[in-house]
Amino acid sequence: MRELEMVLALAFGVAGGLRAQATDRQVDVTGRAIVLRMARGAPQDIRGELLAVRRDSIWVLARGPERIVAVRLGDVLEATVRRHGLTAAGGILWGLSVGAASGVGLAVACSQVSDGCGGVAVGSTLLGGAFGSIAALSYQYSSRWRFRPVTEVKLAPFARFPQGPPPGGFDVLLRPTRDSVVVRP
């Protein structure tokens, strides 16, 4: 039973960390992360923080360089909004970590009774990666809400300014860096 208690303690400890990572205790003061898939041959998806949605426009604070992108709502084919923090990458990382940790433990156990146990750790890590990949497929879908067609009513609750753009506009949000670019609608 001692081993079971150890397993339980380990499992719940890790689970607690996972949940803490996935669940923000504090309420967001910014908008949710959003990806806009554009229709009509737009060059690429638009990613960033959802600032506001108003009638036929949607504003996103995009990074690298930091800029405000405004697009017509009608040009957005699909919008995905972050739902929880368990991402596909996180799932793979989790699986690999458990597999690697288990592999190291098994390799240590194996090395006490045999030579050439290096493959145990590698095999266990790959197995963990396989489970992580399965989980990643799941997280890929469950970690986001998908909206299609995109409407103001659906997206507004996830915006930094659900009531619409603030009185002074969005320029104040941009940091005064030399490479900042403002894209206006």
Added chain:
Amino acid sequence: MRTAKRVTLVALCAAALTLAGCPTVRMPELMDASRTTAANPGNYPLKVHLRSGDLLVLSGWSDLPGDSGLVGRGSRYDVRRRPIGLFSGRIARDSIALLEMTRGQVAYPVGSVVLGVYTVLAGATTIACLADPKSCFGSCPTFYLDEAQDRPVAEGFSGSVARALEATDVDYLAAARARGRTFAITMRNEALETHAVRSVRLLVAARPDGGSVVAASDGRMYAASEPTAPARCESRDGDCGALVSRRDGHAWFSRADSTDLGASDSIDLVFPALGDPAALVVTARQSLASTYVFYQSLAYAGSRAGEILAAVERQGASAFGGAWTLMHRLGSVEVLLRSTDGTWLPVGAFGEPGPIAADRQAVRLGSVAAGPVRLRLRFARGAWRFDELGLVALGSLVRPIALDPARVERNGVADALALTRLRDPDRYLVTDRGDQYRIVFDLPTDGENLEFFLESTGYYYEWMRPEWLREENPAMLALIAVNPAAALRAMAPGYARLEPRFEELFWASRFGGR
């Protein structure tokens, strides 16, 4: 039953982990500024979006009388969402653009279930193997049928742990069925051992009408009726009839005595009269108690293990007689027949080394008085798993046909060298861990009406393992030599700690190509 409990426990563990690791999804809901804030449920703060673009996050709040606004306390953020200080006071209704409340909803993504189950299983296996690496390894050649590659149907010469102890083992292949004129079986080395296999032969005999062929403990084979189940089966724990009435893989077993591995146990059986000559057919395998005792004895021998095995090679089992006494105490089932005057008379014994595959043997009862047949099985507590106990009427002596291998395949390719060695009685086929050979026999007639027995001859060497050297204990080694009964008492607590999970660890840790 215990396996089912453990599976349930692991499943519950995984489920609990999954639930504990599932994220809470925050669902924002917007409310018009004129709505009352009393509707905000849950433990999340209330977000007040002001017309200026600023945000108030209130940890406590209430409506002001007359619907003029709110009063609350919390934090204030500017449009860039930089905190600009704590807030406490009134908020006029007309300065509020929107109220936002948050509902928490736990999500159950399939990925969390997958990772939860995987984490629990990986963790449990790792911790168990780290706690006791020795329990992760088994012994002796194992044999598998083509149609059942997940469970061995026989194990060869398990007691032959040195060349001097080379032996021939005959196992009944109850599940074997052959269509046509060939029969195949796969031999594997799944342990940290070197196996020297002198021969593997298939013994075949025509199946008698309405019965089968049984191998008796005297080494002969007989035609026999179908087994009659016991009318009564009484064990220390109560009725055991349901578990031993037919061969179905659900075996009766008891837990070992935690103070004495040699403690005696018994089962009393009552059968309806069947007439002479009769035999008790026993289908059983050993628990892992004898495996534990054997490995622990090697561990106590530590650096002297090689010296002791060398002495066994030179002088035979008598060189370390205490160990064989231990193994014999655990590895045999005494069969007693109740005579008309009420005394219990020994009539024979059942013995099959090894815990991997059950074997079926018949114990002849000799002359049986009229009326119900009352038998008692006496054995070491926790040392056996009985799948079927039945009474058969013995018929004529059967002389099986012994078949040498016709072909041997390794990794799907014919292996002429292995075939030559298995057919040559003066040579050995030596196998290393992970090796497996598919051995094909040509049958003399169509296989559908044949009974099959596997005869294997050889010996094997355990590989000494570093952690065994750490347990070297000359005092315990001496105790085994001079007082085997006391040694079984001394080893009992260690086995009792391991026993509940020993089987699953053993089966989960075998090497091989499965």
